[in-house]
Amino acid sequence: MPSADLVLTGATVRTLDPERPYATAVAVRDGLVVAVGDESDVRDWRGAATEVVGLDGAHLVPGLVDAHSHPVWGLEMATGADLSAVTDLAGLRAALTSAARVEEWVIGYGLDHNAFEGRPVERGLIEDVLGDAPAFLRLYDGHSALATGAALAAAGVSGPRSFTQRSEVVCDATGRPTGHLVEHAAMELVAAVLPRPSYEVRRARLLELLTEMAATGLTGAHVMDGGDLDLVEAVARETVLPLRLRFAPWCMPGADRDDLDALVALQSRSGLHWRVGGVKFFMDGTVEGGTAWLDHADCHGQGTEAFWPDPRAYAAAVRQLHAAGVRTATHAIGDAAVRHVLDVVAGLGPTGHGAHRVEHIETAPDELLPRFAQLGVAASMQPPHTAYTRADGTDEWSRRLGADRAGRAWRLRDLRDAGATVALGSDWPIAHHDVRQVLATAQGPRGAASARAGLTGLEALEGCTTHAARAAGEQDVAGRIAPGFRADLTALGVDPVTAPADELAEAPVRLTVTGGRVAHRGA
Numbered sequence: 001m002p003s004a005d006l007v008l009t010g011a012t013v014r015t016l017d018p019e020r021p022y023a024t025a026v027a028v029r030d031g032l033v034v035a036v037g038d039e040s041d042v043r044d045w046r047g048a049a050t051e052v053v054g055l056d057g058a059h060l061v062p063g064l065v066d067a068h069s070h071p072v073w074g075l076e077m078a079t080g081a082d083l084s085a086v087t088d089l090a091g092l093r094a095a096l097t098s099a100a101r102v103e104e105w106v107i108g109y110g111l112d113h114n115a116f117e118g119r120p121v122e123r124g125l126i127e128d129v130l131g132d133a134p135a136f137l138r139l140y141d142g143h144s145a146l147a148t149g150a151a152l153a154a155a156g157v158s159g160p161r162s163f164t165q166r167s168e169v170v171c172d173a174t175g176r177p178t179g180h181l182v183e184h185a186a187m188e189l190v191a192a193v194l195p196r197p198s199y200e201v202r203r204a205r206l207l208e209l210l211t212e213m214a215a216t217g218l219t220g221a222h223v224m225d226g227g228d229l230d231l232v233e234a235v236a237r238e239t240v241l242p243l244r245l246r247f248a249p250w251c252m253p254g255a256d257r258d259d260l261d262a263l264v265a266l267q268s269r270s271g272l273h274w275r276v277g278g279v280k281f282f283m284d285g286t287v288e289g290g291t292a293w294l295d296h297a298d299c300h301g302q303g304t305e306a307f308w309p310d311p312r313a314y315a316a317a318v319r320q321l322h323a324a325g326v327r328t329a330t331h332a333i334g335d336a337a338v339r340h341v342l343d344v345v346a347g348l349g350p351t352g353h354g355a356h357r358v359e360h361i362e363t364a365p366d367e368l369l370p371r372f373a374q375l376g377v378a379a380s381m382q383p384p385h386t387a388y389t390r391a392d393g394t395d396e397w398s399r400r401l402g403a404d405r406a407g408r409a410w411r412l413r414d415l416r417d418a419g420a421t422v423a424l425g426s427d428w429p430i431a432h433h434d435v436r437q438v439l440a441t442a443q444g445p446r447g448a449a450s451a452r453a454g455l456t457g458l459e460a461l462e463g464c465t466t467h468a469a470r471a472a473g474e475q476d477v478a479g480r481i482a483p484g485f486r487a488d489l490t491a492l493g494v495d496p497v498t499a500p501a502d503e504l505a506e507a508p509v510r511l512t513v514t515g516g517r518v519a520h521r522g523a
Contacts, residue, residue: 003047
């Protein structure tokens with residue numbers, strides 16, 4: 001018998017494998033689990049070169065996966081001053097006064113819409129504290145930004161623009177840009193002229209971030225963008241990535257057949273611990289930005305249009321990719337957006353079952369819930385997003401939607417009860433990447449969702465393991481601890497199924513193993 005590369009003993013193993021739910025020891029060889037059982041089952045796998053790790057009762061579970069993250073593209077989003085702690089306009093102005101300059105620019109991220117205290121997002125609110133410095137501030141949702149006049153001038157933006165996607169350079173009645181840039185194409189006008197770090201800096205930041213993620217117990221992430229694949233490929237040739245990354249490059253409105261063929265061709269790109277596996281669409285934007293596609297307008301009269309100006313073109317693109325065997329994930333926050341995606345998948349017939357997913361689903365009426373299970377559409381949801389709302393409904397998200405729709409927020413419990421696959425993630429850098437917080441918040445949603453029952457500890461764990469694997473079509477190789485499955489493993493100091501949520505959020509991470517390699521070793 002060949003020897004194992006790694007043997008883990010003395011653990012409380014929760015395998016999520018119906019054939020053998022519990023064990024105390026695991027053996028790993030060539031990146032795969034080769035034995036699961038007790039000490040006697042792994043004894044013969046030990047050899048001179050085998051690393052043996054005693055876990056002393058730690059709780060070993062299948063490797064935790066963030067089902068929606070942006071660890072490469074997000075490095076650009078999370079640049080400059082962290083404004084996530086800003087709660088009001090005075091705090092924003094104070095933060096910008098002391099913010100460091102990056103090649104004369106003030107760049108910030110994570111800014112909460114609520115900091116504007118109900119005012120329109122307008123550059124005049126901050127320009128006097130910045131002098132002549134150009135500034136570009138990303139709001140926390142990643143779908144809007146505030147740019148000063150100097151920044152707009154540097155990008156050559158002096159008035160409204162037309163886009164193939166639903167984006168806007170917001171202007172006042174005179175045609176003067178207010179600085180509010182809504183959705184990706186509008187933001188990119190200014191983002192394209194921002195200072196860009198060197199390859200060496202980006203490489204170091206990527207490895208640092210992935211190492212930090214592994215330290216929370218993460219072994220993988222479904223990356224909902226194309227990122228900088230050349231950077232990932234280069235770094236993966238130089239070292240072993242601490243996390244397994246699965247990319248879904250974007251398909252945006254205006255994409256023609258050649259663009260779609262190029263996305264199909266991208267599916268062949270891969271390396272050790274990374275691969276392209278799917279395509280990401282946007283059916284709408286965000287509630288706070290007024291771009292979520294809703295059945296009925298929000299309180300500002302917004303939210304009645306799709307991100308794809310012609311939703312039929314979205315359906316045609318999904319059909320072409322589906323025919324080529326490509327899985328899709330679609331950002332859909334509003335009820336109308338969610339309904340349209342489900343309708344498109346239904347139009348694919350039986351072959352569409354299990355091959356597609358919806359991201360976010362922040363508000364949905366009762367009649368849509370059973371369709372997820374009926375169509376095999378995975379619900380990919382981000383429990384930490386609930387922290388951006390307030391239980392009393394005074395936040396921007398809740399005010400825009402109104403009480404009825406806010407009462408149908410983040411229906412984790414209801415979707416699970418309806419039989420849906422519910423995969424969980426953070427949406428980093430929109431929320432923190434710590435997977436322990438994802439698990440804990442799934443059990444106790446906050447804000448507008450706090451009145452709704454959360455998931456059980458087991459269901460939350462499944463959301464980052466078996467259900468995450470199912471959402472990626474990897475249920476036969478990932479999400480369980482069983483012979484022949486990937487050796488992606490997480491060892492925590494508490495049982496993630498039975499521990500109180502507050503303890504789980506701070507649980508010691510004893511060991512993170514990705515592809516049979518120890519990516520993190522706790523104290």
